[in-house]
Amino acid sequence: MFKPEKLIFDGKRIDGRTLDQLRPIKIEVDFLKRADGSCYLEMGKNRVVAAVYGPREAYPRHIQDPTKAVIRYRYNMAPFSVEERKRPGPDRRSVEISKVSKEAFEAVIMKELFPRSVIDIFVEVLQADAGSRTACINAASVALVDAGIPMKGMLTSVAVAKVDGVLVLDPMKEEDNFGEADIPFAFLIRGDRIESIALLQMDGRMTKEEIKEAIKLAKKGAMEIYQMQREAIMKKFLEEGENG
Ligand code: UDP
Numbered sequence: 314m315f316k317p318e319k320l321i322f323d324g325k326r327i328d329g330r331t332l333d334q335l336r337p338i339k340i341e342v343d344f345l346k347r348a349d350g351s352c353y354l355e356m357g358k359n360r361v362v363a364a365v366y367g368p369r370e371a372y373p374r375h376i377q378d379p380t381k382a383v384i385r386y387r388y389n390m391a392p393f394s395v396e397e398r399k400r401p402g403p404d405r406r407s408v409e410i411s412k413v414s415k416e417a418f419e420a421v422i423m424k425e426l427f428p429r430s431v432i433d434i435f436v437e438v439l440q441a442d443a444g445s446r447t448a449c450i451n452a453a454s455v456a457l458v459d460a461g462i463p464m465k466g467m468l469t470s471v472a473v474a475k476v477d478g479v480l481v482l483d484p485m486k487e488e489d490n491f492g493e494a495d496i497p498f499a500f501l502i503r504g505d506r507i508e509s510i511a512l513l514q515m516d517g518r519m520t521k522e523e524i525k526e527a528i529k530l531a532k533k534g535a536m537e538i539y540q541m542q543r544e545a546i547m548k549k550f551l552e553e554g555e556n557g
Contacts, residue, residue: 314396316491321477327487328357335471335483335534340452340545342459350460352545354452357485358442360394363452365460368430382427386415388449390438410446417450417470417499417511423463432462443489444472450499450512455542459549466503467542468511471534472496473527475519480527482534494519498531502539507532 317327325331336357344353348364355361371377388410392399415434422432434457436449450470457464474484476492489495494517501508510528519527 314487314490317487319477320488320491321479321481326476326481328485330481332479332481333530333533335537336485338451338538338541340455340541342455342545342549348456348460350456350458350462352452352455352459354448354455356444356448356451356483358440359438359445359448360440361445361448361452362437362439363449363456364435364437365433365453365456365462366435367432367460368427368462371429371431376431377429379428380425382422382424382430382432384415384419384422384424384432384434386411386418386434386436386453388414388436388438388446390441390445394438394441394445410449413512413514414446414450414453414499417468418453418457420509420511421464421466421468421501422457423465426463432457443484443486444497447471447483447497447499451538451542455546458546466501466508467539468499469502469535469539469542470497470499470512471531471538472498473531473534475517475523475527480523480530482530493517494523496524496527496531498528498535500532500535502535505536505539507535 339355341353345351350365352363434453438445447470454468474492475494476488499512
């Protein structure tokens with residue numbers, strides 16, 4: 314990838330966005346008919362699909378938990394989703410993303426309601442352009458609602474990066490590659506309020522002040538994404554109502 318001389322020019326980013334602007338987002342609920350819940354989501358050039366199965370009885374039995382449902386989350390990148398072909402199958406990065414995303418969902422899914430069951434969340438990246446883990450979490454959250462899984466709220470995810478010494482919301486590939494730092498967040502949002510941070514990772518360095526600013530910026534972006542998640546879900550249920 315070619316390195317631009319500057320990532321910020323006259324307060325604008327190389328794709329024309331302001332510092333606090335998200336990439337365009339598109340959400341389609343119930344994208345796959347075989348899954349219990351599903352979602353197709355675009356966040357800039359990211360294209361991802363989430364499929365949820367369950368709650369269903371967990372097999373083999375030794376994975377069952379008599380007190381709550383087991384949550385499984387699998388993040389996978391298609392070999393054609395990136396510039397240089399990605400070798401198929403799990404790697405360190407996808408195992409890490411699956412682990413932290415699963416832990417974030419464990420904090421919001423009311424898993425105590427479904428002892429001995431498993432809830433499977435699969436996310437597939439068809440095209441990646443930085444922030445694919447955040448796009449996948451946003452899609453998975455909508456797919457869980459579509460599957461009717463009870464949750465304490467929505468999980469909404471966005472990253473903030475530091476590029477050319479300033480903070481930017483929802484970095485794309487060039488900013489992710491050539492920036493100084495990058496923090497993906499996921500928030501638990503309930504009733505239009507951010508309740509808690511369910512995921513926070515950090516790549517690079519920021520000062521304490523910058524991290525505080527980054528949290529503020531991420532919260533603003535997350536509230537905007539949350540509204541889009543809600544609208545997409547409402548649209549689907551309204552259409553279902555109209556079609557009987
Ligand atoms: N990427 C890639 N090949 C890989 C992994 C990642 O080209 O094997 C690209 C892809 O565009 C991805 C970006 O690098 O979105 C940033 O990756 P990162 O690990 O930061 O995760 P993400 O930002 O996608 O959650």
